[in-house]
Amino acid sequence: MNEPVPFSSATSSDTSAITSSSPDFSALCRIARDILGAPFACMWQSGNLWLASTEDRAFGLSAIADVRIALPLGKTSPLLVVRDTLDCPALAKRTWVDGEPHVRFVAVLTVATPEACHFEPCHLAVLDTQPRDLDDDQRRRLLDVGALAAQALQLAWEAQLASLQEKEFRLLAETSTDTIVRGNLDGIRLYISPSVRSLLGYEPEELIGLRAIDIVHPDDLGSFGALMASIRAGELETGVSEVRQRHKDGHWVWMEASVRLTYDPATGKPNGYVASVRDIQRRKQAESHLEYLASHDTLTGLANRAIFDRRLADAVFHARRDGRRFALFCMDIDRFKRINDTFGHQAGDAVLREAAMRLQVAIGAEDIAIRLGGDEFALIQMLDDADAAVSAANMAQRLIDVMARPIFFRGSEILAGLSIGIAVAPQDGPDADLVLSAADRALYAAKLGGRNTYRFASC
Known part of the structure; x- marks a missing residue:
């Protein structure tokens, strides 16, 4: 059984983001089952359950439901072993112990989840119909499986966190009244936020792949060209440019661009720029009016x-x-x-x-x-x-x-x-x-x- 199946669990809203993209632990269930030579192994984390069973699909499900409630999982040790369920007061009277499927052995490993996410821990359980113990090698190998699961959870959490952050950054960029531009060292736009529609009348796709200087007012080409030359040379750390660019309908729009040089995180070398661009038409008109009044x-x-x-x-x-x-x-x-x-x-x-x-x-x-x-x-x-x-x-x-x-x-x-x-x-x-x-x-x-x-x- 490779797919997760519904599992009765109180899943908090905080965990929904990561549990919806938790790793598929079916393979780890099979490894844990084979290490102990047991008929049933499963993992659960919040609302997800992964099974690896040599028996019928329903084998062990009722047992797991009781185990997670009756036993102090992860309280004193990450690995809890019940050598014989008949000797365990919390489990001995359960129907799945004295009746089908006669589960006599339970081992549950609590896998730590990333600290930052504050989510319900992940558990790996192995069940057998025969009382037994674990030797040192089995314990070590089972703990290794838990370590792999913890690493997978960490990676899943980081990926999900990165996805959430990317969505937030995109939300900020796409709802900002400023136009956000990402360009390379040649001045070619790689990304431009949707607010460019109200700024210049273009759809973002119409400007991506083009240079900003192509629509700059002739009187501003000198100063803007010098700015872009500094970017290409990797010399500009931050800069502010006031420039006119041509609106799609042909008129000129005064704008202010705050530009910052960006660096490749791997090499540390400059790889482009990010600019925050805003309309300063009213400010320029006010400045022009004040200049007129002064003269x-x-x-x-x-x-x-x-x-x-x-x-x-x-x-x-x-x-x-x-x-x-x-x-x-x-x-x-x-x-x-x-x-x-x-x-x-x-x-x-x-x-x-x-x-x-x-x-x-x-x-x-x-x-x-x-x-x-x-x-x-x-x-x-x-x-x-x-x-x-x-x-x-x-x-x-x-x-x-x-x-x-x-x-x-x-x-x-x-x-x-x-x-x-x-x-x-x-x-x-x-x-x-x-x-x-x-x-x-x-x-x-x-x-x-x-x-x-x-x-x-x-x-």
Whole structure:
């Protein structure tokens, strides 16, 4: 009889995982039976029973049921021997002793189960119809059978534990909101968790076997390529990369990948990486918005003083290094205080917004308009090798013309002029402070000249 058969036993829920995959002990039952030359041997552990009998299948089953209850199995010694059941008060009156099948000898070996599992021990029983004893060799060999059973149980427990852990790890990976990626040293994905569907719109199977760099944004190829090169070289222990990858529908997704190098447990050599990838689109949008707020005027949307200082410094640098000339315009809206006093501050804000929009429309692609504060604006115009004064004058007149058109606010027509002071670098100053000072002086001259006009610092 090789298959386990049902055996009445109170099996706790804790043991169900391992008992469902216990080793087949039928062979060990046959070995134990042959060692003693007995007609019946069996093993049981929790709800499983393995038999090795030369007799009818039912031989010994009722005996085993009583033995496991009546005898103190494993309490004082792993091997309990009843030389003659008629001499054992706990067994002598049992029906299987004084009646069929007349069991007179019982030997039960308690096999220790792995300590960590806290399961019911496994027992090996050998029954005979003749009273007998065990010699030293039989005892030793029976204990050896028990040792083999203990090793088999340990291996079964470890295999089952590994299976349970694998299921738990898979559950964690497949239910994590982060996308888990396993790749080799060449950057090829070997595993990718299902959350990639919500991250990039792909099924995991569509990305396995491919490299992540294949769908990386062109602007991020350099940094991401350097990261993967470190992985291939086995140099990266841990790393974090922020990169854009192409969604299946074509748009770009910002993501953060925390990458850790992995090692072959046998050789200790690097064998790939594991990455935890998360969507940082909202964070990037928030960062971009904060960066915008830090660099732009909230009322008009124009670049603010911080950007102006950087762009002016850059223009001065290129003027010195390359001889590229530029014009700096300092501008005020004429009689802006009167507009505020007459129509109210909301009207003043509307004028500032309209002025900013008209400036943006009038300037060139290389030029930048800035709101310095209040009704003060600035413009940096990059000049060609042609007559710089003519180009700057044409720009100034264009700005004055676009600001001369009426501005309508809540049914009122508002007229706002523009005064402009112009400094041309490098002739009006070798550094940013001198150029700005020259443009300010020219603006003052334009106001003295009647407003709604422009003046050059050199004139």
